[in-house]
Amino acid sequence: MKVSWKNKKDFASKQNINKESHDHVLSENLQVNGTTIKKLFDGAMDFTFREIEINNIYHAMIIYLDGLVDLEKIELHVIHPLMKDDKLNNLGSKLTIEQILALLSSADVKQGYTFQEVIDQILIGSVVVLVNGIDKAIFISEQSWEQRSVSEPLSEAVVMGPREGFTENIKTNVSMVRRRLKTTKLKLESMQIGKLSKTEVIITYLENIAQHSIVEEVRTRLGQIDIDAIEDSGYIVEFIEDNPASVFPQVLQTERPDRVVGNLLEGRVGIMVDNSPFALIVPVTCFQTMNSPEDYYGRFVMASFVRLIRYLFLMIALMFPAIYIAVTTFHQELLPTNLLFSVAASREKVPFPAVVEALLMEITFEALREAGLRLPRPIGSTVSIVGALVIGQAAVEAGIVSAPLVIVVATTGIASFMFPNYPLTGAIRLLRFFMIFLAATLGFYGILLGVFFILVHLVKLRSFGVPYLSPVSPFNLNNMKDILIRVPWWMMNQRPEQTGKRNIRRLGVRKRKY
Incomplete structure (x- = not known):
């Protein structure tokens, strides 16, 4: 032969x-x-x-x-x-x-x-x-199969900005990134993961900006995955995270091509998976998960204001029920007299302690939220909203819970919907229960202890070697321009040092002063 x-x-x-x-x-x-x-x-x-x-x-x-x-x-x-x-x-x-x-x-x-x-x-x-x-x-x-057309992202909707999101076709996703970066420096490396599925995974980065060590680390971690099949990019997340046991997301998942491009321009690496509309971005910091794509399409003053509101409601979503329990159980002297009498009167007929009352309402709220997601879309939102109103009102009238707690749980629920990153929302929802138990046992001392443990964990956390709390810890004043507030574009003349130090400058000298 x-x-x-x-x-x-x-x-x-x-x-x-x-x-x-x-x-x-x-x-x-x-x-x-x-x-x-x-x-x-x-x-x-x-x-x-x-x-x-x-x-x-x-x-x-x-x-x-x-x-x-x-x-x-x-x-x-x-x-x-x-x-x-x-x-x-x-x-x-x-x-x-x-x-x-x-x-x-x-x-x-x-x-x-x-x-x-x-x-x-x-x-x-x-x-x-x-x-x-x-x-x-x-x-x-000559491939041809049914596929979803390009549509607006559902998980990252914006008022201003591009309306197209990734689809399940990896070639379509690559083309959307390529249209936004017309340069030969954009590199796309393909590999297959899954012994049975042989799913195509593409690593994308800008050769003149991304650090070689980060790109190589991405290749290594992806290459070590040994699994039968990869059905979505979410399968990969737990394999490549630095600390999979942490509740905080160490990989940014997005279905917006403009967000992928924005992060590539800062020296990060994108990972696109066939059959998944969500691309992965690494490394990621805690503050990135709090930023919305719309922050960069509107005026910087309004974007900064909304960001500050977002961080305020982050604290509310995490600690508001715990603070209510601590005050009503251990620290009643902190309330004004009239408010104290009002809270005491509302809790007079409630047979349960504050912690049991709070857990009942929080678990019920979580069940209603999950039911709203799983039910058909036309009736899902209606069931969750009406269910919350009916159950809350009935519980107050039956004397099972107090009216102030219904306000606390409702405010907390609204606050948790403000986060632009869904995995971060899940982390805050879990930690809220952790804070409730600490507040029920130690009061405000327990809340402070919980905040201390969370901060220590965040300081120790890494995403592909980059500190999770950077540029706050370690502190870098120059990179603080896009953290709690967003300065004007003409002031953000440098890339984040943790990911873009190979080509730190991204903006030319401003020749005109206004």
């Missing part, structure tokens, strides 16, 4: 490959190749093959998976040229791979040499052409 190798390596070493990998080379005998491939796909109802004759002399076989290919394009670009093209009359007695490639009109045509390559190409939706007498396979990219 004549064997032709792509890399011209030794034939004997190639034949020693594990038989289970199907990595043996193709034969010149079409019947042998076809029988082997048919056995591998035995039982797959979508497996399709068609035998044709080229120039009524050379036997060939076309193989593909129905549902992953465009049948009209196959007829136009593959079958018609091979069977009815005028160039067929010029073929000699010995058919070569170059002559076949000259007949095909498809734009994306590749060659393969092993059964494993044939299998991989069939599974990703390519059309495979095998010809008798040729020990190579031709792969023609």
